[in-house]
Amino acid sequence: xxxxxxxxxxxxxxxxxRNLGKEYAGFALQDVSFNLKKGYIxxxxxxxxxxxxxxxxxxxxxxxxxxxEIKVFEQDHVRAEKQIKERIGFVYDEQEFFDELKVPEVEKxxxxxxxxxxxxxxxxxxxxxxxxxxxxxxxxxxGMKMKxxxxxxxxxxxxxxxxxxxxxxxxxxxxxxxxxxxxxFVDEEKGVLFSSHITSDLDKIADYVTFINQGRIVxxxxxxxxxxxxxxxxxxxxxxxxxxxxQLIGLREGNFGFEALTDDAQAVRKKFGGEMxxxxxxxxxxQIMLFLVKEAKKDV
Amino acid sequence: xxxLVLKDxxxxxxxxxxxxxxxxxxxxxxxNEVFTDVTYVMAAVAGAYMLLQGACAYxxxxxxxxxxxxxxxxxxxxxxxxYLSVFVFTLLSLAIIGLxxxxxxxxxxxxxxxxxxxxxxxxxxxxxxxxxxxxxxxFFKYGYIQSRxxxxxxxxxxxxxxxxxxxxxxxxxENVVLQQLTTIMQSSPSWLISLAIGLVFILIYYVSYRFxxxxxxxxxx
Numbered sequence: 204x205x206x207x208x209x210x211x212x213x214x215x216x217x218x219x220x221r222n223l224g225k226e227y228a229g230f231a232l233q234d235v236s237f238n239l240k241k242g243y244i245x246x247x248x249x250x251x252x253x254x255x256x257x258x259x260x261x262x263x264x265x266x267x268x269x270x271x272e273i274k275v276f277e278q279d280h281v282r283a284e285k286q287i288k289e290r291i292g293f294v295y296d297e298q299e300f301f302d303e304l305k306v307p308e309v310e311k312x313x314x315x316x317x318x319x320x321x322x323x324x325x326x327x328x329x330x331x332x333x334x335x336x337x338x339x340x341x342x343x344x345x346g347m348k349m350k351x352x353x354x355x356x357x358x359x360x361x362x363x364x365x366x367x368x369x370x371x372x373x374x375x376x377x378x379x380x381x382x383x384x385x386x387x388f389v390d391e392e393k394g395v396l397f398s399s400h401i402t403s404d405l406d407k408i409a410d411y412v413t414f415i416n417q418g419r420i421v422x423x424x425x426x427x428x429x430x431x432x433x434x435x436x437x438x439x440x441x442x443x444x445x446x447x448x449x450q451l452i453g454l455r456e457g458n459f460g461f462e463a464l465t466d467d468a469q470a471v472r473k474k475f476g477g478e479m480x481x482x483x484x485x486x487x488x489x490q491i492m493l494f495l496v497k498e499a500k501k502d503v
Numbered sequence: 504x505x506x507l508v509l510k511d512x513x514x515x516x517x518x519x520x521x522x523x524x525x526x527x528x529x530x531x532x533x534x535n536e537v538f539t540d541v542t543y544v545m546a547a548v549a550g551a552y553m554l555l556q557g558a559c560a561y562x563x564x565x566x567x568x569x570x571x572x573x574x575x576x577x578x579x580x581x582x583x584x585x586y587l588s589v590f591v592f593t594l595l596s597l598a599i600i601g602l603x604x605x606x607x608x609x610x611x612x613x614x615x616x617x618x619x620x621x622x623x624x625x626x627x628x629x630x631x632x633x634x635x636x637x638x639x640x641x642f643f644k645y646g647y648i649q650s651r652x653x654x655x656x657x658x659x660x661x662x663x664x665x666x667x668x669x670x671x672x673x674x675x676x677e678n679v680v681l682q683q684l685t686t687i688m689q690s691s692p693s694w695l696i697s698l699a700i701g702l703v704f705i706l707i708y709y710v711s712y713r714f715x716x717x718x719x720x721x722x723x724x
Contacts, residue, residue, distance in 0.1 A: 265572055266723040285575045293573035299565035303514040312510045316574050 216277065217241050217363050217394040218262065223271035225257060230418060232257050235271070237413045237423040239363075242391045246405030246426075247398040248488065249415040250496050255398040258415065259367050262396075263293060275363065289318060292356020294366040298348045302341035306334050306351070310358075317359035325358035346377035353384060364388065364395040370404050382408050402488035412488060416499050426488075433491050434468025437461070438481040447475050453494030453501075464494035504576070507584035508591055511558040518557050522550045522596060526603040534614035542615060543600055543623040548630045550596030551589070555635065556654075558588060563647035569724050578719045582643060586712045589635040590628075597627050625697070632704050636711040643719040 216238045223235040232254045239245045249255050260266045262273055264284055273280040275287045301309050306329055314320040329336070332350040335343070343351060349369055356364055364385075370378045378401075385395055385408055399405060405412060405426075413423040424432065436451060443461050448454065450471060451463035465471045468483055475481040486494075512519075529546040538545075562568060571581060601619030608615060634657060641650040675681055688696055 260569070260724065263569075263573055265569055267721075285577060288573060288575040291573070293570070295566050295570060295573075297566045298570065300562075300567040300570035302564065303516075303561070304510075308513050312506045312513070313574070315506045316576060 215241055217275065218396060219272075219274040219277075220258070220262070221272040221274075223258065223261060223273065224269045225261060225266065226269055230254075230257075232261075232418045235415070235418075235420050237420060239394050239396055239411070241394055242389060243410040244385060244389055244395040244397060244408050245411040245413055246402075246409030246488075247396055247413050247415065248400065248402055248405060248492055250400060250492070253415045254418045255415060256367055257418075259365060259396070259398060262365065263288075263291075289359070290362045292353070292359070292361030292364045294349070294352045294356060294364060294369050298340055298352055301351075303339050305339055306336045309340070309351075309355070313355060313359075319360045321358055321360060324360070325354060328354035328357055345372045346374065346381075349373065349377070349381060350384075353381075357388070362393050364393075364397075366395065367398050368400070369397065370399060370401055378404060402492055406488050414492065414495065416496055421495055421499075429488070429491065430485055432466055432468060433486050434465045434471060434483040435486040435490055436463050436465050436471060436475075436481060436483055438475075442475075442480040444475075447471070447481070453497035455497075464491060464498075504580045504584045504587075507571075507576075507581065508588050511554075511585075511588040512591065512595070514561050515554055515557050518554060519595070519599070522553070522599050523603065525550065526600045527607075530600070530604055530607060530615045534616065536616070539616045543597070543604065543619045544626045544630070546600045547593070547597040547623070547627045548634075550600065551592040551627070551631050552634060554592035554596060555589060555631075555638070558585070558592075559642050559647045559650075568646075572724060578722075579716045582639075582712065582715045582719050585639060586635065586708070586715070589631055589639075593628055593631045597624060625701070629700070629704050632708045636708050640711055640715045640718055643715045643722065 218239040220238070221236050223232060225232040230252070235254070235258055237245075247255055247258070257266070261268050262275065262280060264281055276283075276290060278287060280287060304312070310322070310325055314322065314325075328334075332347075332354055334347060334351055334354065340348065340351060352369075353364075370381060373381060382404055385397070389395060397405070397409065409426050411423065411425050412429050414421040422429070436447075437460065439460050440456060440458075443456075450465055450467070452466060454461060454463040464486060465483070471481070472483045476483050526546060529549075530542065533539075533542045533545070562571065572578070597619065601623075604615045605618055608618060638650065638653050638657070641653050644650075672681065
């Protein structure tokens with residue numbers, strides 16, 4: 204497993220997941236480990252069914268783990284569940300729980316549940332996000348619902364936002380606005396775990412990227428490391444020696460050319476770049492995900 | 504925890520408005536000597552049961568239970584709030600029906616034939632406690648959709664349980680325990696019997712609550 208951001212190196216973690224396991228019929232989450240440090244946004248990526256939601260549900264103790272350890276704010280997530288949830292803003296893509304309620308009614312219900320509820324902050328965010336006060340939440344647009352969800356999290360002064368696919372279904376304008384809000388939320392004491400399959404969003408805001416596929420963590424690196432480590436290798440088919448072929452991930456061959464990923468861009472560049480007619484480009488997160496998933500399917 | 508009870512009410516404003524119309528209908532439809540003893544009880548139990556079903560159905564929509572369980576609440580508190588809501592639904596339902604009856608009577612209408620009584624309150628409370636005692640553990644175990652089968656069982660119980668109990672009592676009139684129980688009940692003051700019955704039902708309700716807590720702690724979403 205490739206994990207870069209360990210506690211020893213970087214200090215205090217908001218979230219630590221160690222060797223997490225959960226088994227279902229036909230799917231297993233195996234040996235999942237990663238850390239999220241204070242002050243950072245972590246993108247949690249992977250194709251549908253990879254285990255993102257299962258991991259988030261395990262962190263929130265919505266399902267029980269079979270093995271492993273989860274610590275949030277350095278406390279066991281089950282033993283200190285209530286204290287932990289006081290400081291977590293859980294932003295889910297649907298908000299049926301509040302469907303029939305209006306914004307002021309939600310406050311009447313939610314405010315007494317949190318010790319740190321800030322009425323003024325809630326009023327301020329409701330105004331800033333232009334949330335209608337007289338409509339039930341079910342009549343809000345998808346974007347409005349996400350902002351409302353965020354207003355709740357910000358009003359109880361959450362230190363960790365956990366969001367499951369928050370930007371799916373949002374139009375580009377709302378998505379950008381939402382991402383900007385994420386960036387303004389994070390300070391040196393706070394952090395965000397953000398699951399998404401829309402990797403372009405993470406290209407914009409994630410400090411760390413954790414990639415999960417088929418229930419296993421493929422890597423958990425800083426975004427810079429990911430983009431430095433991986434390279435998009437392209438070239439003509441005639442310039443594809445066996446030695447290079449063996450180092451490539453998710454190789455795609457056309458009639459004349461080939462395209463693939465490498466997890467050691469530097470070495471490939473040194474050995475095969477330039478004169479050998481092979482180009483090594485910087486991949487996007489989406490390309491990294493696609494090639495890694497393709498390779499994993501080949502191995503099955 | 505009281506927030507969740509408040510939520511159970513706020514989400515059902517439409518249902519509460521419906522209960523007003525439904526109450527008027529029932530009080531007019533069952534305006535005769537045969538039903539006068541049970542009109543309030545029947546109407547209030549049905550109303551409270553509708554409120555309970557409404558609250559449970561609402562919570563089962565989409566990701567609602569996940570959002571509910573992301574609040575800083577223990578699962579025990581979530582279960583407790585629903586068991587408390589049952590009392591609130593019962594009192595609210597009887598209050599609506601009782602007030603409608605009182606207003607109609609005070610306006611000089613020929614129905615209903617009487618005002619709501621303390622006895623009605625006791626019977627409605629006990630009826631709802633019995634229903635919730637059976638229904639809520641099933642709801643917490645299987646969720647709203649799968650536990651709907653309980654409604655069929657419930658109506659069968661309402662129709663057949665009283666006559667089955669009477670048949671059992673008559674068929675076992677020689678039974679020593681039953682005889683002793685009958686003697687005690689005949690020789691005790693009615694307030695003591697009422698208190699004892701009340702305590703028995705509270706105890707059963709409490710056992711159901713503890714059972715639901717155990718079930719809900721193991722529930723996965």
